[in-house]
Amino acid sequence: MKDASTDRARIALSREEMRKFGYAVVDLLAEHFANVQDGPVGAKGDPSKMIPLFDRDPPEIGRDPNELLAQLERDVFPNNLHVDHPRFFAFVPGPNNFVSTMADALAAGFNIFNGTWLGGSAAAAVELGVVRWLCRVCRLPKSAGGLFVSGGSMANLTGLVAARHSFLQDRLNGAMVYFSDQTHSSVERALQVIGFAREQMRKLSSDEHFRLSIQKLSEAIASDRAKGLRPFCIIANAGTTNTGAIDPLNALADLAAKEKMWLHVDGAFGAAAVLSERGKQMLSGLERADSISLDPHKWLFQSFECGCVLVRDVALLQSAFQIKPDYLRDVHRNAAEFNPADHGVQLTRSFRALKVWLSLQTFGVAAFRNAITRGFELAEIAERELRARKGWKILSPAQMATVCFRFGDSDGVQSELVDLMMRDGYALLTSTELRGVASLRLCTVNPRTTEQDIVETVKRLDQFARQL
Numbered sequence: 001m002k003d004a005s006t007d008r009a010r011i012a013l014s015r016e017e018m019r020k021f022g023y024a025v026v027d028l029l030a031e032h033f034a035n036v037q038d039g040p041v042g043a044k045g046d047p048s049k050m051i052p053l054f055d056r057d058p059p060e061i062g063r064d065p066n067e068l069l070a071q072l073e074r075d076v077f078p079n080n081l082h083v084d085h086p087r088f089f090a091f092v093p094g095p096n097n098f099v100s101t102m103a104d105a106l107a108a109g110f111n112i113f114n115g116t117w118l119g120g121s122a123a124a125a126v127e128l129g130v131v132r133w134l135c136r137v138c139r140l141p142k143s144a145g146g147l148f149v150s151g152g153s154m155a156n157l158t159g160l161v162a163a164r165h166s167f168l169q170d171r172l173n174g175a176m177v178y179f180s181d182q183t184h185s186s187v188e189r190a191l192q193v194i195g196f197a198r199e200q201m202r203k204l205s206s207d208e209h210f211r212l213s214i215q216k217l218s219e220a221i222a223s224d225r226a227k228g229l230r231p232f233c234i235i236a237n238a239g240t241t242n243t244g245a246i247d248p249l250n251a252l253a254d255l256a257a258k259e260k261m262w263l264h265v266d267g268a269f270g271a272a273a274v275l276s277e278r279g280k281q282m283l284s285g286l287e288r289a290d291s292i293s294l295d296p297h298k299w300l301f302q303s304f305e306c307g308c309v310l311v312r313d314v315a316l317l318q319s320a321f322q323i324k325p326d327y328l329r330d331v332h333r334n335a336a337e338f339n340p341a342d343h344g345v346q347l348t349r350s351f352r353a354l355k356v357w358l359s360l361q362t363f364g365v366a367a368f369r370n371a372i373t374r375g376f377e378l379a380e381i382a383e384r385e386l387r388a389r390k391g392w393k394i395l396s397p398a399q400m401a402t403v404c405f406r407f408g409d410s411d412g413v414q415s416e417l418v419d420l421m422m423r424d425g426y427a428l429l430t431s432t433e434l435r436g437v438a439s440l441r442l443c444t445v446n447p448r449t450t451e452q453d454i455v456e457t458v459k460r461l462d463q464f465a466r467q468l
């Protein structure tokens, strides 16, 4: 019998309404994936216009979701940067794939709890399977394992917690961490969050190729030991955000072994390249890391949020994070069951592994391998086009799908070029600083980028630069 009060408390749509709304959402997404390259790379909204649109109380009586979709189409979707646009070369692009998006809908739709084996045994099994495959791709030993997390920031934090726990028993006094000045800020933030003071971080100036210098590192470690400090962790880059530089992983692994230190490799951006032949060569030594960050939402073409931390000895990850509260006693009865929540910060977790699994199964590993290789080639095409034009200087040649360059001598011009390209809407890039010098940068990890996209982007950059 129908109870009138349930109608008033109805947070649900009828089957027909669900279908209508759901199909409209899918249609919108299919159009986006099919046509994104034909429109602008997105737009940055004006805060004075954008914020008032949403800074309002929600209605007392609900509205038709299909009408709301129209509002989103008008106000929300166009007023962001399309990080999946084939001519989005800024920061690290997010060249998502449609299957990954649908997997997100499924994971959210079934609202699968991916925290424990008891709550989501199949989800835990899928996660275990994908993580073990990633460990094999990175050539880690059988003891390795890991976890899907929100992204590189959380992957770095999680790996560093494992390091802190297993090497310092969480006692931080005098413990010292070493990394280059090219290391992503998320590493410093993670260290801060887990209790390290600024003076416990040695940020060493990188060499002429933007890599961590073994000599400077050895000297810093020796000097700190002489002061009675406790060097315990080296953080290496497998593809820096700025230039794609890879720190000398084998030499760092040798040093870490000699000094009995933990080696964490931040491969949030670059480690996925190990799947390709070129990446495998360049990332030699990755397999010697104690922990690795690798973001599928970057160069493995997944939707946000999808990062991954891999740890050489997964038991260390578990001993760093596992707590057994009374109310989870049913969860911990069988030690053979994999409880993701015992390996990281989150208890309630979305089923991130599903999208990686579903897209790998749909497209096959070869497609991913080729898509990664394409990223390498596109940056090389950009470098070639830039070198062919007068006034352009390459500050860091194409490597790991990244090339850095500038026009002329003025730092201001590089920022103006970013703004002009943004206003133009054809392609988007951002700038950075390399040794205090402003540099433009193209990151070309989107496999849907064409050679023509790159050629035309460089042509427009060149035209704008000459107008300035």
Ligand SMILES: Cc1ncc(COP(=O)(O)O)c(C=O)c1O
Pocket (backbone or CB within 6 Å): 092, 150, 151, 152, 153, 154, 184, 186, 239, 240, 241, 266, 267, 268, 269, 270, 295, 307
């Ligand atoms: C090398 C590197 N590490 C860490 C991060 C942080 O990753 P996320 O933004 O996914 O947290 C990034 C992001 O671009 C990165 O490039």
